[in-house]
Amino acid sequence: MKVGIKNRTCGMLGVLCVLALTLSCTKETQGGDHGSQGGGTQTSLELTEFTRLNRGESEINSHADDWDRSTVKMDYRSYIELGAANNVYLPTYARIRTLRDGSYILTWQDAVGVNGNGENTYYALSRDLKNWVYMGYLWQGQNVYNGLGKPDVRRFTNANTLQLANGELLAVASFSTVNTYSNPNYTAEQGIVVKRSQDGGYTWFGEKEIYHGPCWEPHLIELPSGEIQCFFSESRPWTSGSHSGTDMLRSIDGGETWEPALGESAYRVMRKLWWNAQKNMWCYTYQMPVGIILNESNRFAFAMESCNQRVVNASGGYSDQFSIAMVFSHEDGSWDYLEGDEITPKERRIDSVVMRGAAPYLVQFPSGETLLSYGGTDLRQHFRIGNATATEFGATDLPALPDVGSWGGLDLTDSHTVLSCMRDSRDGADNATIALARFHLNHSIRATSRQVALDGDDSEWAESDEALFVGSRCQAQATLRCSADAENLYFLVEVFDESLSSTDFAYILLSPDNDTENLSAKSRRIRFGYDRIKSTDQYAGGWREADFGISYAGAFDGTPTDKTDQDNGFRAEIAVPRSSIELVNGRVLVNFGYFDAAANVEDVLCDASNTSKWLSIQVD
Numbered sequence: 001m002k003v004g005i006k007n008r009t010c011g012m013l014g015v016l017c018v019l020a021l022t023l024s025c026t027k028e029t030q031g032g033d034h035g036s037q038g039g040g041t042q043t044s045l046e047l048t049e050f051t052r053l054n055r056g057e058s059e060i061n062s063h064a065d066d067w068d069r070s071t072v073k074m075d076y077r078s079y080i081e082l083g084a085a086n087n088v089y090l091p092t093y094a095r096i097r098t099l100r101d102g103s104y105i106l107t108w109q110d111a112v113g114v115n116g117n118g119e120n121t122y123y124a125l126s127r128d129l130k131n132w133v134y135m136g137y138l139w140q141g142q143n144v145y146n147g148l149g150k151p152d153v154r155r156f157t158n159a160n161t162l163q164l165a166n167g168e169l170l171a172v173a174s175f176s177t178v179n180t181y182s183n184p185n186y187t188a189e190q191g192i193v194v195k196r197s198q199d200g201g202y203t204w205f206g207e208k209e210i211y212h213g214p215c216w217e218p219h220l221i222e223l224p225s226g227e228i229q230c231f232f233s234e235s236r237p238w239t240s241g242s243h244s245g246t247d248m249l250r251s252i253d254g255g256e257t258w259e260p261a262l263g264e265s266a267y268r269v270m271r272k273l274w275w276n277a278q279k280n281m282w283c284y285t286y287q288m289p290v291g292i293i294l295n296e297s298n299r300f301a302f303a304m305e306s307c308n309q310r311v312v313n314a315s316g317g318y319s320d321q322f323s324i325a326m327v328f329s330h331e332d333g334s335w336d337y338l339e340g341d342e343i344t345p346k347e348r349r350i351d352s353v354v355m356r357g358a359a360p361y362l363v364q365f366p367s368g369e370t371l372l373s374y375g376g377t378d379l380r381q382h383f384r385i386g387n388a389t390a391t392e393f394g395a396t397d398l399p400a401l402p403d404v405g406s407w408g409g410l411d412l413t414d415s416h417t418v419l420s421c422m423r424d425s426r427d428g429a430d431n432a433t434i435a436l437a438r439f440h441l442n443h444s445i446r447a448t449s450r451q452v453a454l455d456g457d458d459s460e461w462a463e464s465d466e467a468l469f470v471g472s473r474c475q476a477q478a479t480l481r482c483s484a485d486a487e488n489l490y491f492l493v494e495v496f497d498e499s500l501s502s503t504d505f506a507y508i509l510l511s512p513d514n515d516t517e518n519l520s521a522k523s524r525r526i527r528f529g530y531d532r533i534k535s536t537d538q539y540a541g542g543w544r545e546a547d548f549g550i551s552y553a554g555a556f557d558g559t560p561t562d563k564t565d566q567d568n569g570f571r572a573e574i575a576v577p578r579s580s581i582e583l584v585n586g587r588v589l590v591n592f593g594y595f596d597a598a599a600n601v602e603d604v605l606c607d608a609s610n611t612s613k614w615l616s617i618q619v620d
Contacts, residue, residue: 040531040554040570041456047494047557047569048463050075050440050479054416056464061295061368063443064388069613070369070443071398071606072383072418074472077496078129079402081424082106083433087134092118092406094421094434095160098413100167103127105201106421107138107159107171108434117216121159121173125201129419129436135201139173139193147186152179154189161201162220164228169197170255171204172218172230182237187213188263192232194255210258211249211266217288221300223333224293227252231302233287234266245271245284246304246327248335269335270302270327272343272351278310278318286327286344290361294389295368298333301326301390303360303372306351324354324374326390353393357382361410362390363418365441371410371418379404381422383439399472401435416441440469442605444616445590447484454490454573456555461492468592468615470603471496476596477603478506484619488551488575489588495530499598500560500567505529508574509591509608512582517610522582524548530556530570548580589614 063070082088091108098104104126109118119141124132139156146152159173172194180186192215195207214235221229227250234247247266251258260266271284291302306325313319327349329335338344357374364370368388376382381400386393401408401422408422417438424435445466452460461481471477476497483490493506511523523539531554538546552574558567581588591614593604606613 039552040529040556040572043555043557045555045557045568045571047496047571048458048479049496050467050469050477051414051417051438052463053465053467053479053481056466058366058415060366061388062366064368066444066616067369067385067387068394069615070367070385070441071613072371072385072439072441073469073603073605074399074401075438075440075469075477076472076474077477078436078438080130080436081433082124082132082436083431086124086132088122088124088434090429091122091432091434092423093158094407094423094436095409096411096419096421096436097161097163098411098419099163099169099200101200103200104129104419105161105169106132106434106436107161108423109157109159111429111432117155118157119153119155121156123159123161123201129438138171139175144177146177146180146189148180150179152177154178156193158217160218160220162222162228164222164254165226166254167198168254169201170220170228171195171197171201172220174216174218174232176214181214184236190214192218192230192249194230196255209262212263213266215247219289219291221291221293226254228255230258231269231289231291232266233289234268245286245338246289246302267335268338269329270304270344270349271338272306272325272349274307274309276310283307284343286325288359292362292364292370292390293333295364295366297331299331300329300333300335301362301370302328303353303362303374303390305358305360321356322358323352324357324360324372326350326353328390350391354382354384359407361408363410363412364388364390365412365418366415367441367443369441369443373400373408373410373420375406375408379406379425381405381408381420400439401437403435405432405435413438442468442615444618445482446618447482447489447620449485449620450483450490451485452483452488452490452492452573452575454551454553454575456553456571456573458492458494458571458573465492468590468605470592470594470605473601473603474596474599476504476594476599476601478592478594480508480590480592482590482617484578486578488577489581489617489619491572491574491576493528493572493574493592494569495571495594496569497558497596498566498568499563499596500530500556500558500570501597502529502560503597504595505534506572506594507592509593509614510576510581511589511611511614513584513587513589513616514582517612519609519611523611524576524581526550526574526576528552528554528572528574530554530558530560530572533574549577550580551575583619586619587616588619590617591615 121138177189192211216233218232285307288305370386383398384393403426465481478495525537527534537543554572556570595602
């Protein structure tokens with residue numbers, strides 16, 4: 001089944017960074033072709049996608065001290081929307097998992113239940129993230145007779161999956177019976193259900209209920225020991241009105257049996273108080289739990305939705321205002337089981353990592369950076385990069401999935417790539433889709449020690465080289481790798497571009513790593529296209545052309561003069577003499593971007609007008 005991708009144009013988004021760097025200077029380099037170094041050869045090229053790079057052995061928490069420079073970029077070519085053409089109707093609460101054979105499972109629910117919370121859960125499978133096989137119901141709502149002897153509906157929501165160390169797939173969901181949900185005498189008609197698959201989700205077996213009581217949003221984690229823990233939002237509407245905190249179940253036999261036993265209260269592990277002015281009472285909060293076990297640690301870190309207050313909304317009813325909180329286990333991974341009025345102590349929680357937000361998700365890269373996603377008050381998905389202990393996050397949001405929606409999820413697919421999915425409702429609830437894209441991690445890199453033959457060929461470069469990526473704004477995208485010998489710093493830039501043009505250009509910005517935000521006389525800019533260097537520039541209040549000994553060799557695959565065909569892209573090798581740049585403690589700062597003339601769009605790693613967030617290159 002083919003995925004229906006809505007056609008989009010990049011539009012007139014403006015040339016961001018080049019304009020930002022075009023300061024008032026009469027001899028500012030504006031464009032055109034400058035210099036005659038090297039040339040490009042027309043040939044057939046096999047360009048290397050970013051997902052094939054950074055394949056060297058990962059050093060765990062290698063960027064723990066440099067996390068605040070790291071960023072993520074959406075891979076525009078990976079962006080898809082799954083809608084009615086894919087049997088995806090009224091979707092919400094999407095969750096995606098990467099399986100160890102390289103395939104993917106996507107789960108979601110429909111938005112037909114109370115408050116859009118769903119009645120049926122569904123799933124689809126894919127080998128490539130583009131073509132999806134719709135598999136139908138994961139759990140289907142049922143007509144039942146409730147404990148009062150009356151016709152009722154049992155609804156299933158919040159489906160999620162986890163692949164266990166033994167290869168089995170474990171699926172989990174919440175269920176509720178509509179008319180007895182708020183009745184404490186019928187808790188057995190609400191709860192959590194699991195089942196298993198040994199063939200990647202094609203068939204399922206062993207369905208069982210593992211918890212009874214009103215609840216939402218189960219989240220599974222497998223510990224290195226093999227123990228499985230299931231965290232979920234407990235709801236006790238007869239005592240608190242809503243938002244009763246997070247509970248946990250555990251299994252030490254691969255999910256066959258669970259404790260506490262069915263019918264008993266679960267372990268209450270995360271909650272704090274908030275004042276419900278509408279009901280004139282204190283309530284508990286911390287819900288929608290999504291957690292990880294931190295790198296090189298036994299400690300859990302959980303991103304939580306935290307209710308702060310209940311306010312009167314525009315329609316005269318009441319709405320809850322949420323922030324994003326972080327909650328942590330003890331260092332050894334254990335939890336205090338809360339009883340009575342106990343709450344999580346302040347030393348193990350951060351109540352407002354984000355002041356206003358909802359529906360968080362949290363992952364951690366092997367290099368240490370944590371990535372937090374959440375829904376903002378603008379109904380868009382937002383990202384923030386955090387440190388290796390998830391105790392500090394950047395103050396500025398990073399661009400995430402581009403349109404309005406709700407209830408997003410993340411999944412780490414490899415050391416430098418994360419998947420994000422979210423309900424996309426910009427065309428209205430009746431036309432909602434699931435938006436899905438890859439995001440690639442950019443962080444400081446190390447130059448590989450090697451001598452490079454400047455010939456436009458990549459035969460001496462390796463997939464283990466550390467690389468950077470731009471390509472979030474239209475189909476044109478580029479990667480950068482770096483090598484070094486005693487004389488030169490070498491850059492290999494590979495550009496994927498379906499419409500090559502003489503007015504396209506890539507650029508590399510270099511500046512000393514000297515603890516300043518400002519561009520200086522030691523800052524350098526190299527602008528180049530598919531067949532030549534366009535300019536080499538030095539900063540002097542603005543970019544001015546200067547010769548600092550750059551060498552270039554390139555090759556391109558396409559016919560730039562023919563706008564009716566589809567090109568592949570180009571490769572450029574560039575040698576920068578060490579004598580022309582300033583290394584500070586063996587490092588130089590780098591920024592990197594590409595301008596695509598056909599879309600009139602530029603993508604750049606970070607703000608090009610100051611160096612505070614530029615990435616460093618370590619040169620041995």
